[in-house]
Amino acid sequence: MTVVDAHHHVWDLSVRDQDWITGPELRPLRRDFTIADLAPEARAAGIDRTVLVQTVTVAEETPEFLALAAEHELIAGVVGWTDLTRPDVAEELARLRELPGGRYLKGIRHQVQGEPDPEWLLRADVRRGLAALADAGLVYDLVVLPHQLPACVKAAADHAGLTFVLDHLGKPPIASGEREPWERAVRSLAALSNTVCKLSGMVTEADPASWTVDDLRPYADVVLDAFGPDRLMFGSDWPVCTLAASYGQVLDTARELTGEFDRRQIFGTTATRVYDL
Numbered sequence: 001m002t003v004v005d006a007h008h009h010v011w012d013l014s015v016r017d018q019d020w021i022t023g024p025e026l027r028p029l030r031r032d033f034t035i036a037d038l039a040p041e042a043r044a045a046g047i048d049r050t051v052l053v054q055t056v057t058v059a060e061e062t063p064e065f066l067a068l069a070a071e072h073e074l075i076a077g078v079v080g081w082t083d084l085t086r087p088d089v090a091e092e093l094a095r096l097r098e099l100p101g102g103r104y105l106k107g108i109r110h111q112v113q114g115e116p117d118p119e120w121l122l123r124a125d126v127r128r129g130l131a132a133l134a135d136a137g138l139v140y141d142l143v144v145l146p147h148q149l150p151a152c153v154k155a156a157a158d159h160a161g162l163t164f165v166l167d168h169l170g171k172p173p174i175a176s177g178e179r180e181p182w183e184r185a186v187r188s189l190a191a192l193s194n195t196v197c198k199l200s201g202m203v204t205e206a207d208p209a210s211w212t213v214d215d216l217r218p219y220a221d222v223v224l225d226a227f228g229p230d231r232l233m234f235g236s237d238w239p240v241c242t243l244a245a246s247y248g249q250v251l252d253t254a255r256e257l258t259g260e261f262d263r264r265q266i267f268g269t270t271a272t273r274v275y276d277l
Helices: 024-029 035-044 061-071 089-098 124-136 146-158 182-190 213-227 247-257 263-274
Strands: 004-008 049-053 075-080 105-110 139-142 164-166 195-199 232-234
Touching (some): 004 263, 035 049, 035 247, 124 146, 182 195, 213 247
Parallel strands (some): 164 195
């Protein structure tokens, strides 16, 4: 069985700042995290391949990630960033694929969670960009907050030829123990066949200092039931996860949460198929 970590990051603060790392709670992340740091942990945990995901909305980051993927055998795919609203987005996607490592470009992500408009995904210029992604055979990762999920449902329904991958379960409020309206919206999204969900990011949506597997289980159970193992994939969200757990703890927790389901799909087959690894 090939084991895939479908969601991790790297950054080098000497190359560029990560301006989202602010405040005392995120201070442990204000240092470099490189593929050389991740590789020993991932290999020790039995990970065979990974998907490297964008961190900032800076055009230069994606070519750097593609080149890194070409140099490091652990990285099997890259979810990068480009401005979906640019009129020439189709040409830009083609240009990225011609760069060194361009064959590793598997998808695009934008920090929709930071957009003040809850219906940003439904703007005409964004819709044009989503259509270009579908034409290019790429996928779109959704990093959103629960109140933005209804727009995700509409966007996925309107772009049936594009696969939408929901990062971090849509960031449910695990720390408070609330489930609605998140659960209702996630189930609506899962009802669409062109949607997939990452079992990722849970430990940092819970209380980082005191979370337990039982705290996470109600939310994992929702996506396991709604998406099923064939549309669910494991992601570590390293190094953000280190605010609450080690790499090994995150993987072990995911395995415990999915004990009765088909782990072959959740921990490998789904990511391999969706990202064409």
